[in-house]
Amino acid sequence: MGKIIIREQEFSFEQIKTGNWSAQDPYFAQALYFCKDWLTGKTEFELSTSGSTGTPKTIQVNRNQMEISAKATRDFFGIEKDAKLLCCLNTEMIAGKMMLVRGMEWEAYIYLIKPQSNPLEELNQIFDFAAMVPLQVDTCLQNPDTYLKMQQIINLIIGGAPSSRSLLEKIAEMRLNAYQTYGMTETVSHIALAKIEGAELVYKVLPGVQIGVDQSNRLWVKAPMAKENILQTNDVVELxxxxxxxxxxRADFTINSGGIKLQPEILEPKMADAIFPVFGKVDFFLIGKEDEKLGQKTVLVIEHPKDEKKASDLIIELKKGLERYQVPKEILFNPSFTKTESGKINRIASYKNSL
Structure with missing residues (x-):
């Protein structure tokens, strides 16, 4: 009938439904209360968007949307009853909540742990299905013990942020059955999945999802798990x-420099090979800054204390691998990036606080 396992404690769905559980850590308690609401038939839920490109907002989603999403994922992977699921994402956000919903709808065994960089460190279970963010996957692969455990995950989805080129190549080399997700809170989790077989990703929509683009090649989505008839995104895609x-x-991240449109998400992976040897494995991003001559100039913001010597060294390295117009016109530093509740970099806030 399915259970939730927390620190070797097992809670049957019937036990959760009746609220019959002992005092828990506040994080686990809120997850169990959400599960109780679900199991007792609650029909409306309040969710927060990530706020990665603006101010986070609260939206209402209904039970039917979440059920449709869970079924589409189950059909895609062919998950069977009594499967073992790992829920290591923040259950206050849509990604974590949907892992709980999938487990309940699939009558699965849900292994619930707090979000941490290496979720497999203290676990010895083989999982049929797991969802992680790129940071978690990368950390697990760098640890010799959890490296082997990653190979045993039968189906892995990765979301929350794009995976780096090096991570995608590492996953492909290991031949993990891993998929990068595409979705948003408004579609209650992913509506498309890309099998990771190298650095280039091709997304395939889930059953029942229709897609198209507007005149600016921004993706629109018509999906049964979304409330809107047609949901217009701000994502530029090649259909x-x-x-x-x-x-x-993202269309709102596009930099128009002297009439040349530069897409940060394409350039950033190319820059990583030059940035990491100089600064270490730091976070960074590109952003457009108003410029009287160019309209916008490309600025590289690095999560690191200010270091002009290393910045000069980096520019030399970047010029070796990029076209002249792709090289940042300025490098700024921010010792600690501002993050959204879901862990994404808030580019605008981090840029405003840079040095």
Whole structure:
């Protein structure tokens, strides 16, 4: 009938439904209360958007949306009853909540742990299905013990942020059955998945999802798990056919420098090979800054204390691998990036606080 396992304690769905559980850590308690609401038939839920490109907002989603999403994922992967699921994402956000919903709808065994950089460190279970963010996957692969555990996960979805080129190549080399997700809170989790077989990703929509683009090649989505009839996104894509697309980047991140449009999400992975040897494995991003001559100039913001010597060294390295117009015109530093509740970099806030 399915259970939730927390620190070797097992809670049957019937036990959760009746509220019959002992005092828990506040994080686990809120997850169990959400599960109780679900199991007792609650029909409306309040969710927060990530706020990665603006102010976070609260939206209402209904039970039917979440049920449709869970079924589409189950059908895609062929998950069977009594499967073992790992829930290591923040259950206050949509990604974590949907892992709980999937587990309950699939009558699965849900292993619930607090979000941490290496969720497999203290676990020895083989999972049929797990969801992680890129940071978690990367950390697990760097640890010799959890490296082997990652290979045993039968189906892995990765979301919350784009995976780096090096991580995608590492996953492909290991031949993990891993998929990068595409979705948003408004579609209650992913509506498309890309099998990771190298650095280039091609997304395939879930059953029942229709897609298209507007005149600016921004993706629109018509999905049974969304409230809106047609949901217009701000994501620039290359549409391959009615079911497949390549994600290019956010339209609101596009930099128009001297009439040349630069997409940060395409340039950033190329820059990583030059940045990491100079600064270590730091977070960074590109952003457009108003410029009287160019309209916008490209600025590189690095999560690191200010270091002009290293900045000069980096520019030399970047010029070796990029076109002249792709090289940042300025490098700024921020010792600690501002993050959204879901862990994404808030580019605008981090840029405003840079040095």
């Amino acid at each position: 391959l056919n009615s079911q497949l697309f390549k994600w290019i980047g």
